[in-house]
Amino acid sequence: MTSRRSYRRRRNSALTSTRPLVAFLLIASFGILFVGCTPASSDQTQPEEFTFTADDVARFKELTEKVDNDMAGIAQQLTGGMRLETNETEDAAMPVLDLSMVQTYSSIRGGVAAAGDNVYVVTNDFLNVRDGPAVTAGSVERLEHGDGFEVVDFVDAAWAKVKLPGEREGYVAQRYIAKVTSEEKLPAEREKFKGKYFVDFGFLNVRKTPDSAAEKIGELPGQAIVTLLSNDEVWARIPFQGGEGYVAMQYLSPFLPNFLVRQDKFELPILHYRLVQDGMLDALARHIDAVRQAGYTFMTLSEFRDVLVEQQERDVRLPPKKVILAISDV
Numbered sequence: 001m002t003s004r005r006s007y008r009r010r011r012n013s014a015l016t017s018t019r020p021l022v023a024f025l026l027i028a029s030f031g032i033l034f035v036g037c038t039p040a041s042s043d044q045t046q047p048e049e050f051t052f053t054a055d056d057v058a059r060f061k062e063l064t065e066k067v068d069n070d071m072a073g074i075a076q077q078l079t080g081g082m083r084l085e086t087n088e089t090e091d092a093a094m095p096v097l098d099l100s101m102v103q104t105y106s107s108i109r110g111g112v113a114a115a116g117d118n119v120y121v122v123t124n125d126f127l128n129v130r131d132g133p134a135v136t137a138g139s140v141e142r143l144e145h146g147d148g149f150e151v152v153d154f155v156d157a158a159w160a161k162v163k164l165p166g167e168r169e170g171y172v173a174q175r176y177i178a179k180v181t182s183e184e185k186l187p188a189e190r191e192k193f194k195g196k197y198f199v200d201f202g203f204l205n206v207r208k209t210p211d212s213a214a215e216k217i218g219e220l221p222g223q224a225i226v227t228l229l230s231n232d233e234v235w236a237r238i239p240f241q242g243g244e245g246y247v248a249m250q251y252l253s254p255f256l257p258n259f260l261v262r263q264d265k266f267e268l269p270i271l272h273y274r275l276v277q278d279g280m281l282d283a284l285a286r287h288i289d290a291v292r293q294a295g296y297t298f299m300t301l302s303e304f305r306d307v308l309v310e311q312q313e314r315d316v317r318l319p320p321k322k323v324i325l326a327i328s329d330v
Contacts, residue, residue: 118150118151118179119148119149119150119151119179119180120148120149120150120151120160120162120177120178120179120180120257121146121147121148121149121177121178121180121260122143122144122145122146122147122176122177123145123176123177123178123258123260124145124176125144125145126142126143126144126145127142127143127144127147127172127173127176127177128141128142128143128172129141129142129143129162129164129170129171129172130170130171130172131170131171132171133155133156133158133159133161133171134159137171140164140168140170141164141168141170143172148180149162149163149164149172150162150163151163151177151179152169154174154225154255154257155171156198156221156223156224156225157174157198157199157223157224157225157255158173158174158175158223159171159172159173159174160172160173160174160177160257174257175258177257177258178257178258178259178260179257179258179259179260180260180262181259181260181261181262182261182262182263182264183261183262183263183264183317184264186259186261189259190256190259193254193255193256193257195227195228196225196226196227196228196254196255196256197225197226197227197228197236197252197253197254197255198223198224198225198226198252198253198255199220199221199222199223199224199226199251199252200222200251200252200253201222201251202222203219203220203221203222204219204220204222204224204247204248204251204252205218205219205247205248206218206219206220206238206240206245206246206247207245207246207247208245208246209246210234210235210237210246211246212248214246217240217241217245218240218241218245220247225255226238226239226247226252227239228252229244231249232249233249234248234249234250235247235248235249236248236249236252260311261311261317262311263311263317263318266318267320268304268318268322268323268324269296269323269324270323270324270326271287271291271323271324271325271326272326272327272328273325273326273327273328274328274329275327275328275329275330276329284325284327288325291323294321295321296321296322296323297319297321297322297323298322298323298324298325299319299322299323299324300324301324301326304318304324
C-alpha cells in the first residue's frame with residue numbers, strides 16, 4: 001500500500017512538472033490547426049482570426065523562462081559548476097592598426113642615401129632640444145627615438161648645434177645622437193674627425209712651449225674640441241687665440257661622434273622551392289646538403305627582418321654566408 005502511494009505521488013509530481021509544457025504544446029497546436037484550416041479561396045468567408053490574449057503571452061513568457069532556468073540547471077550539473085569565461089569584449093573584434101614602427105620601417109625602406117649628408121638620429125627614448133648648450137637652458141622641442149635632424153656643428157664633445165624643420169636651431173646632448181651611414185662610407189666619415197681631440201678633464205692649461213714649467217697663456221674648458229697641429233706622446237701643438245700653444249696629451253682623448261652603420265647591400269641568396277613541381281622535394285634535400293658543405297648556414301626571413309630593425313638601434317652586420325630557403329605550395 002505504501003509503495004502504491006509513493007508511486008502515485010511520483011507520478012503526480014511528474015505530471016505536474018510537465019503540465020505547463022503540455023499546455024503550451026496544445027495551445028500552439030490549436031494555433032497551427034486554426035491557421036491550417038484557413039480556406040485557400042479568397043472569395044469564401046474568412047473565419048475569425050486566431051489570436052493570443054495578453055494572459056496567454058504572459059503565460060508563454062513564464063514557461064519560456066522556466067525552460068531556460070531548467071536548461072541552465074542541467075548545464076550546471078553537467079559542467080560541475082564550471083564557467084567558461086573569455087576575454088572578448090565588444091572592442092576585441094575591432095581591427096587595431098599598430099603605427100608604432102612606421103618611422104622605423106620608413107627609415108629602413110629609405111636606406112642610407114635618404115638620410116642625407118649630415119643627418120643624425122636620436123638613439124635615446126627621447127631627446128630635449130634646448131636653446132643653449134646646457135642642461136639648464138630652456139627647452140625648444142622634444143624629439144623622439146629615431147627622429148632625424150641636421151647637425152650644424154659640435155659645440156664641444158658634450159653638445160651639438162642642430163637644425164630643425166622650419167629653419168629652427170637648438171642644442172642637443174651629443175651622447176644621445178648618431179650619424180646614419182653605410183659600411184662603405186664609414187671610413188670616410190671617420191676620416192673627417194681625424195686629428196680632433198677633446199679635453200677629457202675639468203680644464204687644461206695651454207702653455208707657450210712644450211714644458212710643464214713654461215708660461216701659461218690660457219686654458220681650455222672641459223669637453224672642448226681641439227684640432228692638433230702636431231703631437232708626440234707628451235705634448236700637442238694646437239691653434240690658440242690666433243696663435244699656437246701646447247697642451248699635455250694625457251688630458252686629451254680622440255673625438256668621434258656615434259655612428260649608426262646600416263648595410264645598403266646584402267649578399268643574401270634566397271632559394272625558392274615550389275613543392276607542387278615534380279621532384280622538387282628531392283631537389284630540396286640535395287641542395288640543402290650542398291649548401292651546408294659550401295659553408296653556408298640558413299636563416300629565415302623573420303631573422304633577416306630582425307637584423308634590419310636592430311641596425312636602427314646599434315652597429316650590427318648581417319653574418320656572412322647566410323642563405324634563406326623559401327618553400328611554397330606546401
